[in-house]
Amino acid sequence: MSATPRVVVIGAGIVGANLADELTARGWDRVTVLDQGPLPLTGGSTSHAPGLVFQTNASRTMTAFASYTVEKLAGIDVDGAWCFNQVGGLEVATTPERLADLHRKQGWATSWGVESQVVDADECVRLHPLVDRDRILGGLHIPTDGLAKASRAVVALARRAEARGARFQGSTRVTGIEQAGGRVTGVRTPDGVVPADIVVSCAGFWGQELGAMVGMDVPLLPLAHQFAWTGQVPDLVGRNDELSEASLPILRHQDQDLYYRERVDRLGIGSYAHRPMPVDLRELPQGGSDDTDVRESSMPSMLPFTEEDFAPVWEQSQLLLPSLRSSKIDTGFNGIFSFTPDGGPLIGESADVAGFWIAEAVWVTHSAGVARAVAQLLVDGRSEIDLHGCDVHRFEDVQLAPEYVSETSQQNFVEIYDVLHPLQPRLSPRDLRVSPFHARQQELGAVFLEGGGWERPHWYEANAALVDELPAAWVPPERDAWAAQFWSPIAAAEAWKTRTAVAVYDMTPLKRLEVSGPGALALLQRLTTGEMDKSVGAVTYTLALDEAGGIRSDLTVARLGEQLFQIGANGPLDLDHLRRQAPDDGSVQIRDTTGGTCCIGLWGPRARDVVRGLTADDFSDDGLKYFRAKRARIGGVPVTAMRLSYVGELGWEIYTSADNGRRLWDVLWAAGQEHGIVAAGRAAFNSLRLEKGYRAWGHDMTTEHDPYEAGLGFAVRKQKKDDFVGREAVAWMSGDTVSRRLSCLTIDDGRSVVLGHEPVFVDGRPAGYVTSAAFGHTVGRPIAYAWLPASATVGTSVEIEYFGTRIPATVAAEPLVDPDMTRLRG
Numbered sequence: 083m084s085a086t087p088r089v090v091v092i093g094a095g096i097v098g099a100n101l102a103d104e105l106t107a108r109g110w111d112r113v114t115v116l117d118q119g120p121l122p123l124t125g126g127s128t129s130h131a132p133g134l135v136f137q138t139n140a141s142r143t144m145t146a147f148a149s150y151t152v153e154k155l156a157g158i159d160v161d162g163a164w165c166f167n168q169v170g171g172l173e174v175a176t177t178p179e180r181l182a183d184l185h186r187k188q189g190w191a192t193s194w195g196v197e198s199q200v201v202d203a204d205e206c207v208r209l210h211p212l213v214d215r216d217r218i219l220g221g222l223h224i225p226t227d228g229l230a231k232a233s234r235a236v237v238a239l240a241r242r243a244e245a246r247g248a249r250f251q252g253s254t255r256v257t258g259i260e261q262a263g264g265r266v267t268g269v270r271t272p273d274g275v276v277p278a279d280i281v282v283s284c285a286g287f288w289g290q291e292l293g294a295m296v297g298m299d300v301p302l303l304p305l306a307h308q309f310a311w312t313g314q315v316p317d318l319v320g321r322n323d324e325l326s327e328a329s330l331p332i333l334r335h336q337d338q339d340l341y342y343r344e345r346v347d348r349l350g351i352g353s354y355a356h357r358p359m360p361v362d363l364r365e366l367p368q369g370g371s372d373d374t375d376v377r378e379s380s381m382p383s384m385l386p387f388t389e390e391d392f393a394p395v396w397e398q399s400q401l402l403l404p405s406l407r408s409s410k411i412d413t414g415f416n417g418i419f420s421f422t423p424d425g426g427p428l429i430g431e432s433a434d435v436a437g438f439w440i441a442e443a444v445w446v447t448h449s450a451g452v453a454r455a456v457a458q459l460l461v462d463g464r465s466e467i468d469l470h471g472c473d474v475h476r477f478e479d480v481q482l483a484p485e486y487v488s489e490t491s492q493q494n495f496v497e498i499y500d501v502l503h504p505l506q507p508r509l510s511p512r513d514l515r516v517s518p519f520h521a522r523q524q525e526l527g528a529v530f531l532e533g534g535g536w537e538r539p540h541w542y543e544a545n546a547a548l549v550d551e552l553p554a555a556w557v558p559p560e561r562d563a564w565a566a567q568f569w570s571p572i573a574a575a576e577a578w579k580t581r582t583a584v585a586v587y588d589m590t591p592l593k594r595l596e597v598s599g600p601g602a603l604a605l606l607q608r609l610t611t612g613e614m615d616k617s618v619g620a621v622t623y624t625l626a627l628d629e630a631g632g633i634r635s636d637l638t639v640a641r642l643g644e645q646l647f648q649i650g651a652n653g654p655l656d657l658d659h660l661r662r663q664a665p666d667d668g669s670v671q672i673r674d675t676t677g678g679t680c681c682i683g684l685w686g687p688r689a690r691d692v693v694r695g696l697t698a699d700d701f702s703d704d705g706l707k708y709f710r711a712k713r714a715r716i717g718g719v720p721v722t723a724m725r726l727s728y729v730g731e732l733g734w735e736i737y738t739s740a741d742n743g744r745r746l747w748d749v750l751w752a753a754g755q756e757h758g759i760v761a762a763g764r765a766a767f768n769s770l771r772l773e774k775g776y777r778a779w780g781h782d783m784t785t786e787h788d789p790y791e792a793g794l795g796f797a798v799r800k801q802k803k804d805d806f807v808g809r810e811a812v813a814w815m816s817g818d819t820v821s822r823r824l825s826c827l828t829i830d831d832g833r834s835v836v837l838g839h840e841p842v843f844v845d846g847r848p849a850g851y852v853t854s855a856a857f858g859h860t861v862g863r864p865i866a867y868a869w870l871p872a873s874a875t876v877g878t879s880v881e882i883e884y885f886g887t888r889i890p891a892t893v894a895a896e897p898l899v900d901p902d903m904t905r906l907r908g
């Protein structure tokens with residue numbers, strides 16, 4: 083057998099130790115784990131982590147990571163001492179809004195397969211007798227949550243990994259990364275170079291410094307967070323022995339940004355109630371020297387307790403837990419953890435130096451799951467769990483700026499326990515990226531939400547008067563208060579105008595990549611499921627798969643020249659993927675052209691009437707067929723027009739350079755007046771695309787799904803002449819072999835709008851979850867797409883759970899609108 087790669091893991095905290103364990107479990111035995119601090123208590127975040135594992139999260143991936151952490155840590159020990167104590171988790175509500183939100187959260191738990199109950203106040207007190215019955219309205223109980231003993235788990239995992247050949251070495255500071263020919267070759271330390279084929283930085287909040295050694299941006303911010311231990315709490319005396327430590331569930335009091343855990347006869351209190359406290363790492367003691375002092379009560383990642391910040395916390399704690407009145411704060415510290423711009427962890431390989439990976443900004447809660455995913459990436463080339471929300475390359479360039487990382491990460495700290503609507507926009511920083519149409523959009527009263535740093539209109543207040551003109555069938559029903567947030571009935575008017583007249587949509591934020599050069603065709607042939615060797619002017623909707631047939635992305639590829647392609651992509655991950663896959667012989671150039679260009683979607687039955695007077699070019703059905711592109715002039719503006727529409731209407735995506743954008747908007751706008759043109763936003767857009775059955779990658783499908791399950795088998799050309807990634811995997815698949823399907827549901831009552839991530843019940847049992855949802859204005863009822871067992875065929879009755887109530891829905895034949903393609907091909 084050939085030797086496995088030499089791996090150096092930097093950081094012997096809970097992530098590094100888990101990774102060594104996962105790698106050696108897969109037979110990779112040449113693993114060295116280095117840490118700047120002493121072993122096993124290294125002094126990083128793991129060494130002081132309070133250890134509360136609440137599994138449930140809006141993200142399916144994060145919940146899966148947490149569930150694996152629970153399962154794994156529950157199965158290990160150190161000489162009989164536990165690494166996971168499954169005391170359960172309880173989140174209490176002190177306000178009706180929180181109680182409602184706990185119902186919503188219970189929905190996530192059900193969707194992701196975690197057992198849970200929303201319980202009344204009496205049951206909360208039975209579960210956690212210290213809680214004041216009169217202060218709470220109820221709670222969410224998750225019996226499989228519990229306490230992780232992270233520092234002990236590190237010992238257990240290290241022992242297991244060492245038994246399989248791994249080596250752990252403390253007090254060794256990494257001072258540089260050795261590289262040659264664009265690959266890592268080793269890790270430099272004061273004692274010499276440790277050779278490596280792969281380096282994985284699990285350095286936690288020190289990660290930025292390590293990333294900088296290979297020129298890699300690591301968008302995380304170290305923040306301090308307060309944690310304190312009470313003295314003895316009389317009501318806890320005699321409940322636990324020193325070994326078991328705890329028997330009460332871990333407790334969250336999110337209305338006050340607090341959490342609690344037991345330790346024998348004391349309580350630990352964690353607080354997010356204070357101002358964010360960014361940490362300047364240069365002020366911390368450096369590891370790697372023998373005099374680095376690391377003890378349980380003092381280490382580089384523990385800053386002095388700021389008592390004044392804790393005073394209101396103590397007061398609130400005594401209100402919720404009156405037993406604390408006969409106790410006091412014994413010790414406390416401000417512990418350093420990593421925060422990121424969107425709260426997700428950072429996983430991935432450097433774009434420039436092959437073999438340099440990071441796995442950082444990972445909570446103990448998700449540590450085993452993240453480590454397993456990284457081990458799968460390294461050993462198998464792919465993770466079984468979708469990682470797009472964790473990929474370090476998910477950020478746009480502007481989001482990597484230190485100012486952005488600092489501001490957004492601090493905001494995430496402040497909002498960590500807030501009840502957040504899925505559309506809730508960040509308030510700052512805003513206006514980072516605006517399209518050339520921004521001033522016009524403002525004049526029309528656009529209501530902007532932010533995405534990828536872009537300001538994106540969701541609807542235009544200028545269309546408010548149209549709501550009164552809506553024909554009865556188009557008048558949207560009232561929404562409940564939650565679904566009504568960040569929504570307006572104006573979206574109905576914009577959808578109506580799109581289907582009956584014409585609308586302009588700002589498609590500028592749609593990621594555009596230019597792939598050119600003599601090797602461009604071959605690269606795209608290899609990376610996509612479609613036939614790319616078509617005539618100049620062809621546009622193809624296609625999929626990028628991974629080796630296992632999972633959907634990495636769905637793309638449009640326009641052949642604008644023999645060696646020139648324009649890709650419509652889903653985000654930065656597509657760019658990263660293309661760049662990594664491109665040959666390095668200079669035969670292919672890949673550029674992100676998004677920022678220097680812009681795009682208007684001009685769609686609706688009157689779209690042709692709008693352009694007719696503006697151009698000498700032929701925009702008739704024959705002149706520019708469905709899924710064809712051509713260069714033209716519209717009102718004198720040089721454009722590339724593509725005949726396709728994510729909203730399912732006649733018309734074009736019209737591209738031009740950024741400087742010409744404003745003029746393009748103005749000429750279309752002026753010519754459109756007599757045809758009833760409106761500007762329309764993303765609220766209408768999302769509704770229309772769901773009516774047409776168009777999937778949104780990252781929401782409806784990911785690498786966890788194959789094309790046939792996702793209803794995208796039509797985009798796979800199994801017989802294509804060139805080989806493509808994933809071909810072997812999809813060879814045996816078809817629409818008949820699937821066991822689950824992305825299904826279209828319509829809601830029976832015609833009015834209850836859901837938002838996504840809700841569980842779906844078939845025959846009264848949880849069977850799937852909602853991926854995308856919207857009110858379908860054309861069909862006059864709400865739509866939800868959901869993953870369901872293949873046995874749930876068209877006509878099957880199901881129920882969607884929304885804030886604890888079951889909403890009847892029915893599996894519908896899709897698409898709901900224009901199944902015969904008469905609108906699009908007209």
Ligand code: FFO
Binds near residue numbers: 623735778
């Ligand atoms: N690229 C462009 N130019 N426009 C887009 O809206 C998008 N997307 C993503 C990423 N790339 C894009 C792709 N999603 C269709 C469906 C989903 C899309 C894009 C297009 C579509 O028109 N589907 C037709 C294809 C028919 C055919 O293959 O001939 C269909 O399913 O009938 C926006 O998110």
